Amino acid sequence: MKKEIRVAIQGIxxxxxEEAAFKFFGTDIHTIECNSFKETCEVLEKKDADFVVMAIENSIAGSLLPNYTLIRDYNFAITGEVYLPIQLHLMALPGVKFEEVKFVTSHPIAIRQCIDFFDEYPHLKVVESSDTAACAKKIRDEGLTDTVAIANALAAELYGLNIIERRIESNKKNYTRFLILKNDKSEDDKTINKASICFQVSNRVGALSKVLNIFADNNVNLTKIQSMPVLGKRNDYYFYIDIEWINMDNYDTVVRKALKYTVNFNIMGEYIKNDKV
Incomplete structure (x- = not known):
């Protein structure tokens, strides 16, 4: 009998x-609900889960910087990625009419992504929450007839709510990138063409550009660079980068050369590129 994959998620x-987990693994998985990203890491560290699905960037809100630190601190391996279109719907209990509504509840980022819609209805009072799906569940559990939630279609279906307005997000090309994390960095038997790397460089003129030129000179594409201060060290930064390649030898070359010009060089994960939205 095939063992059910256990996936820790932030939220319910x-x-x-969970939608991102379904897109990556399929729906035949066991999702473990966690209240925070740190809790998902603790669950994975204790081996109570096989994987974590963790949001890392949104096309509107930008990078989730604390999550980079979590991945590095727990020394997890990035083993995959998935891009999810963020489609936000307005939902309420069956029979509730929009003109009867006084409150709207959702995650603050989701609310900001629907700002154009709510500019038209200034009388609605916004109630922020830690999770979009939890807002839908609360409406169902408490029978709230004066409140609407902003969440995805999966939440409306699971918690028995009616979608009274579809696609209220201001930017219809909004997506979030999620990383798939596992506990150990043992190599998978798969062809890889993307990596996430972290390093520091000396605080000297041209130190970073020297490293970046190594990628360019060896035909390895830099798809993202993110800097974060090193805690307690002024003018010291971690650089998180994503790179892609066609020829594996080119990747091996840039890693070998980059090691000469960096400190605390860490390959956070090697995986298969997956940019389908």
Whole structure:
């Protein structure tokens, strides 16, 4: 009998994290609900989960910087990625009419992504929450007839709510990138063409550009660079980068050369590129 994959997610069932997990693994998985990203890491570290699905960047809100630190501190391996279109719907209990509504509740980022819609209805009072799906669940559990939630279609279906307005997000090309994390960095038997790397460089003129030129000179594409201060060290930064390649030898070359010009060089994960939205 095939063992069911256990996946830790931030939020509850029907959250965007669960939707991302379904997109990557399929729906035949066991999702473990966690209240925070740190809790998902603790669950994975204790081996109570096989994987974590963790949001890392949104096309509107930008990078989730604390999550880079979590991945590095727990020394997890990035083993995959998935991009999820963020489609936000307005939902309420069956029979509730929009003109009867006084409150709207959702995650603050989701609310900001629907700002154009709510500019038209200034009388609505916004109530922020830690999870979009939890807002839908609360409406169902408490029978709230004066409140609407902003969440995905999965939440409306699971918690028995009616979608009274579809696609209220201001930017219809909004997506979130999620990383798939596992506990150990043992190599998988798969062809890889993307990596996430972290390093520091000396605080000298041209130190970073020297490293970046190594990628360019060896035909390895730099798809993202993110800097974060090193805690307690002024003018010291971690650089998180994503790179892609066609020829594996080119990747091996840039890693070998980059080691000469960096400190605390860490390959956070090697995996298969997956940029389908």
């Amino acid at each position: 069932k029907a959250s965007f994290h």
